[in-house]
Amino acid sequence: MENISGADLVRAAAFIGAGIAMGLGAIGPGVGEGFAGGKACEAIGRNPDEAGLLTRTMLVAQAVAESTGIYSLVVALLLIFVV
Amino acid sequence: MNEIGVISQWAFNLFGTQFVLNKDTLIMTWIVMVFLILFALLASRQTKIIPNPLQSTAELMVGTWADLVDDSLAVKESRKYFPLVCTIFLLVWISNMLGIVPFLSEPTADLNTTLSLGLVGFIVAHYSGIKFKGIKAYAKGYFEPIFFMMPLNLIGELAKIVSISFRLFGNIMGGSIIILVVSYLVYSLVLPPVLYGFFGLFVGTVQAFVFAMLTLVYIVVQIK
Numbered sequence: 001m002e003n004i005s006g007a008d009l010v011r012a013a014a015f016i017g018a019g020i021a022m023g024l025g026a027i028g029p030g031v032g033e034g035f036a037g038g039k040a041c042e043a044i045g046r047n048p049d050e051a052g053l054l055t056r057t058m059l060v061a062q063a064v065a066e067s068t069g070i071y072s073l074v075v076a077l078l079l080i081f082v083v
Numbered sequence: 084m085n086e087i088g089v090i091s092q093w094a095f096n097l098f099g100t101q102f103v104l105n106k107d108t109l110i111m112t113w114i115v116m117v118f119l120i121l122f123a124l125l126a127s128r129q130t131k132i133i134p135n136p137l138q139s140t141a142e143l144m145v146g147t148w149a150d151l152v153d154d155s156l157a158v159k160e161s162r163k164y165f166p167l168v169c170t171i172f173l174l175v176w177i178s179n180m181l182g183i184v185p186f187l188s189e190p191t192a193d194l195n196t197t198l199s200l201g202l203v204g205f206i207v208a209h210y211s212g213i214k215f216k217g218i219k220a221y222a223k224g225y226f227e228p229i230f231f232m233m234p235l236n237l238i239g240e241l242a243k244i245v246s247i248s249f250r251l252f253g254n255i256m257g258g259s260i261i262i263l264v265v266s267y268l269v270y271s272l273v274l275p276p277v278l279y280g281f282f283g284l285f286v287g288t289v290q291a292f293v294f295a296m297l298t299l300v301y302i303v304v305q306i307k
Contacts, residue, residue, distance in 0.1 A: 056151075060300070063293035067246045070253035077260065 014083040018076040025072025032065035111190040115177045145169060151296075155303050160215075164302055167207060171200060172295035175251065179287030182259055183279045189287075192256045194248065201248035204298035209240075212305030221305075247297050254290045258282030 040058035044051050093104040126141035134142060148169040152161045175191060182189040190196045213221045225236045262282060266275045 056296075059289060060293055060296050063250065063289070063297070064246075067250050070250050070257075073257045074249055074253045077256065 010083065014079045018079040021072045021079065022076040025069050025075075029066045029069035033062045036061045036065060105193055105195065107188055108190045108193040108196060111181060111188060112178070112196065114187065115174060115181060115190065118177060119173055144173070148172060148295075152299060155299060156306070160306060164207075164211075164299070168295050168299045168302075171204070171298055172291055175200065175294050176288060176291035179255060179291055180283065182255070182287070183283035189255050189259065191251055192259055194252045197248040197251040198244070200251075200294070201244045204247065204301060205244050208298075208301040208305045211302060215306045243301060247294065247301075251290050251294050254286055258286055 036058055040054050043054050047054075091106045093106050093109075095102055095104075122137075123141070126137045129135070130138060149161075149165055152165040152168055155161075156164060178189055178191045178196070181187045182192070209221075212224075216224075225233050227236065259282070262275060262278045265278060269275075
């Protein structure tokens with residue numbers, strides 16, 4: 001057990017940090033995108049003629065909701081490959 | 084498994100300053116540009132009332148974006164900003180598609196590409212905001228609810244660049260890394276084509292659409 005040096009500990013902490021960042025960061029976008037998708041389905045059910053416009057708006061809204069998840073992905077990638 | 088995080092670069096000195104170019108990104112962007120220019124030339128070579136397949140493909144893409152821009156802007160401004168938005172979409176879209184071709188990589192998996200595209204949209208949006216509303220009304224927009232909200236509004240505007248470029252970069256980069264890792268795990272059997280279909284075709288198309296759409300939305304917000 002004496003071979004574990006400080007650099008290994010830093011590596012391990014970076015991996016754990018990447019896992020935590022990704023896991024916690026995925027909660028928000030999951031909830032948000034599911035909400036947007038569900039509401040869009042309801043709206044299309046009520047008004048099927050506007051399906052194209054609703055799908056377009058939903059996609060843009062989901063992409064905006066996704067951005068925090070993407071940030072956490074970038075942070076996780078940085079932690080894995082750069083630190 | 085390819086090396087992740089290793090970038091091949093060209094470095095050279097010019098007038099005593101060190102310039103570093105990302106080789107892969109540069110070559111891939113030129114491939115995309117050549118493809119788009121060739122496509123445009125071939126599609127517009129013999130334009131007829133009854134179009135050939137190439138011309139109708141081009142008409143479909145350009146027409147869809149013309150309608151989309153017309154929805155959110157008045158006719159005069161729409162004709163002005165439609166070429167920019169459509170070009171950004173086509174460039175990003177073909178860039179994202181490039182990942183499914185063997186031996187080629189997406190130029191959008193490099194932050195430099197997406198950041199510069201985001202900066203183009205940002206500068207165009209703010210320039211047109213100043214031009215359409217006048218510098219006074221434009222500056223007043225930052226002090227909108229109360230004067231001390233100015234720093235928050237400023238950071239909000241700057242965060243748009245970060246969010247739009249990191250979104251595209253993170254999606255494409257994350258997709259290609261997931262494909263690499265899963266291909267390594269399953270010895271490139273069965274799963275990689277499915278993943279290429281999802282991350283290359285579906286996510287690539289959606290993100291290209293979202294990137295161009297958000298550029299348009301930023302311009303519209305500044306003009307109105």
